[in-house]
Amino acid sequence: MQIQLENQQFASIHADALVTYIFDQDKKVDGLMGDIDSAMDGRLAALVASGEITGKALQTVLVHFPEGMDAKRLLIIGAGKVDKFATGDLRKIAGTALRYLKTRGVKKFVFLAREGERGTAAIQAVVEGLTVADFESNKYHTEKKKDQEIQSVLLAGFDGPQNLQEAIDHGRVVAESQNFARDLINEPSNRLTPRLLAAKAEAMAKEVGLGVEILDERKISELKMGALIGVAQGSVEPPRVIVLRYTPANLRPDAPVLGLVGKAVTFDTGGISIKPADRMELMKYDMGGGATMLGAMRAIAYLKPAISVIAVIPATENMPGGRAQKPGDVQVAMSGKTIEVINTDAEGRMVLADGVFYARKLGATHLIDAATLTGAIGVALANVHVGAFGTPRDYLDQFLDSAKATGEKMWPMPIDDEYREMIKSDIADIRNTGSGKGGGASTGAWFIKEFAEDTPWIHLDIASTCWVEEGRPWLAKGPTGVAIRSIVDFAMKL
Ligand code: BES
Ligand code: ZN
Numbered sequence: 110m111q112i113q114l115e116n117q118q119f120a121s122i123h124a125d126a127l128v129t130y131i132f133d134q135d136k137k138v139d140g141l142m143g144d145i146d147s148a149m150d151g152r153l154a155a156l157v158a159s160g161e162i163t164g165k166a167l168q169t170v171l172v173h174f175p176e177g178m179d180a181k182r183l184l185i186i187g188a189g190k191v192d193k194f195a196t197g198d199l200r201k202i203a204g205t206a207l208r209y210l211k212t213r214g215v216k217k218f219v220f221l222a223r224e225g226e227r228g229t230a231a232i233q234a235v236v237e238g239l240t241v242a243d244f245e246s247n248k249y250h251t252e253k254k255k256d257q258e259i260q261s262v263l264l265a266g267f268d269g270p271q272n273l274q275e276a277i278d279h280g281r282v283v284a285e286s287q288n289f290a291r292d293l294i295n296e297p298s299n300r301l302t303p304r305l306l307a308a309k310a311e312a313m314a315k316e317v318g319l320g321v322e323i324l325d326e327r328k329i330s331e332l333k334m335g336a337l338i339g340v341a342q343g344s345v346e347p348p349r350v351i352v353l354r355y356t357p358a359n360l361r362p363d364a365p366v367l368g369l370v371g372k373a374v375t376f377d378t379g380g381i382s383i384k385p386a387d388r389m390e391l392m393k394y395d396m397g398g399g400a401t402m403l404g405a406m407r408a409i410a411y412l413k414p415a416i417s418v419i420a421v422i423p424a425t426e427n428m429p430g431g432r433a434q435k436p437g438d439v440q441v442a443m444s445g446k447t448i449e450v451i452n453t454d455a456e457g458r459m460v461l462a463d464g465v466f467y468a469r470k471l472g473a474t475h476l477i478d479a480a481t482l483t484g485a486i487g488v489a490l491a492n493v494h495v496g497a498f499g500t501p502r503d504y505l506d507q508f509l510d511s512a513k514a515t516g517e518k519m520w521p522m523p524i525d526d527e528y529r530e531m532i533k534s535d536i537a538d539i540r541n542t543g544s545g546k547g548g549g550a551s552t553g554a555w556f557i558k559e560f561a562e563d564t565p566w567i568h569l570d571i572a573s574t575c576w577v578e579e580g581r582p583w584l585a586k587g588p589t590g591v592a593i594r595s596i597v598d599f600a601m602k603l
C-alpha cells in the first residue's frame with residue numbers, strides 16, 4: 110500500500126473515495142465541512158439535519174457519486190465529541206476508513222485532514238492507523254479475496270509547514286514494525302519454534318543493521334540459566350536466547366542502556382500443571398512479549414535514538430514431556446537465586462528471571478519487560494488496558510506518558526511489599542506462584558523484580574491485550590502488536 114502526500118484541492122482529486130470526519134456537534138456544517146457542503150450543493154448539511162450523519166464516534170456514512178467532486182464516493186466518519194478528541198482518535202478514524210473501504214472494492218482513496226489537525230503528530234497517527242488497519246490474520250487461507258486490497262492512500266489537507274514526509278516515514282516504520290510483530294504472534298507453534306523464531310529475528314536484525322547473537326542450548330547451560338532450562342526441559346525443541354543490539358553512532362559515554370526483555374514461550378501447554386483443552390490453541394501467542402521487543406527493535410534500528418538498546422528474548426516451549434520439571438522442583442536461576450516451582454504453568458516469570466538478569470549482565474541500566482504473563486491481568490483490566498508495573502515510580506510515570514502520547518491504554522498496577530510476602534517459599538528463595546488468594550498479576554511482577562533488583566524496571570503484562578478475539582472497526586481480530594509504539598516512543602525520549 111502506497112501512502113503519499115497530495116496537495117490538490119479535495120474537489121479535484123480523482124479517487125475511488127474521499128474520506129473525512131465530522132464531530133458530534135457539527136450540526137452547523139462549517140470550515141472544511143462547509144466547503145464540502147458547498148461543493149455538494151447543500152446535501153451534506155441536509156444529511157446532518159436529517160439525523161443520518163450524527164458524528165458519533167466511528168459512525169460511517171457513505172455517499173455515492175457525491176456532487177461537485179471527482180472522487181466516486183464520500184465517506185464521512187464520526188469523530189465523537191470535539192472536546193474529547195485527541196490525535197489518537199485519528200488513528201482509529203483512519204483505520205476504520207481503510208477497513209470499511211477495503212471490503213467495498215475501493216483501491217485508492219484520499220484521507221482529508223480537518224482544520225486544526227494538520228501537523229506532524231496528526232499525519233503520523235493517520236499513517237499508523239492506516240498501516241495497522243491493513244493487517245489481516247488470515248495468512249494460511251489458500252484463497253484470498255484479491256479484490257480486497259487498498260493500493261494507494263493520498264493524504265490531503267495536511268498543510269503543516271515542516272517535515273510532513275518525515276512524519277509519514279516515522280509512522281510507517283513504527284506501524285510496519287507493529288505488523289512485523291503481529292505476523293510472528295499469529296504464527297502457529299509448529300511454524301514458529303524457538304529455533305525458527307531465532308532465525309527470523311536474526312534475518313530481521315541483518316536486514317535493518319542490528320547486532321545479533323543467538324544463544325543455543327549449550328551456551329544457555331554454560332551461562333547456568335537454570336530457570337529457563339527448567340521450563341525448556343519438558344520439550345524436545347531446544348530453547349534459544351535471542352540477543353539484539355542497537356548502538357547509536359555518537360554515543361555519549363554516560364548515556365543509559367535500555368534493556369528490552371520479552372517472554373517468548375512459543376507454546377504454553379502449562380507443562381505438567383497442564384492447561385485445559387478449551388482455547389489452548391491461543392497459547393501460540395505466548396511469545397507475544399518477545400515479538401513485541403523484536404518489533405520495537407526493528408523500529409529503533411530505523412529511527413535511531415541517541416541511546417544504546419539491547420533486547421534479550423528467551424524463547425522456549427512449555428511442554429509436559431518426560432523430562433519436564435514438576436511441581437515442587439527447585440531450580441537455580443542464573444543470578445543464583447533458587448526457585449520452588451509450585452505450578453509449571455507459571456513459566457513466563459521463570460524465563461524472564463534469566464532474561465532480565467542477563468540483560469543487566471550485558472550492561473542494561475534501565476529495563477522494560479513485556480510478557481503475556483497472567484490471566485489475572487485480564488480479570489483486573491479486561492482487554493482494555495495493558496497492566497504496567499514498575500519501580501521507581503517516576504520511571505513508570507515517564508513510560509506511561511509515552512503510552513498516552515502513542516494512544517496505547519496502559520494502567521499502573523501495584524507492586525507493594527505485601528505481594529513480595531506471597532512469593533516466599535519454605536524450601537527456596539522464592540516460589541513461582543503467590544500463596545494467597547488474588548493479586549496474581551502483582552505477585553508475578555514481584556517475581557520478575559527479584560531479578561531486576563534496583564535497576565529501574567517496567568513490566569508490561571500484555572496477556573489480555575496482545576490478542577483480540579473480536580475484530581474492531583480499525584483493527585483485525587488476532588494479534589494487536591500492543592506496547593510497541595509506547596516502547597519506541599520511550600526509547601526515543603530516554
Ligand atoms: N501464558 C499464561 C498467561 C496467559 C493466560 C496468557 C491467558 C494469555 C492468556 C501464563 O504462563 C500462565 O499460565 N499463567 C498462570 C499463572 C498461574 C499458574 C500463577 C495464570 O495466569 O493462570
Ligand atoms: Zn503458563
Ligand code: ZN
Nearest residue numbers: 374377395457
Ligand atoms: Zn505462559
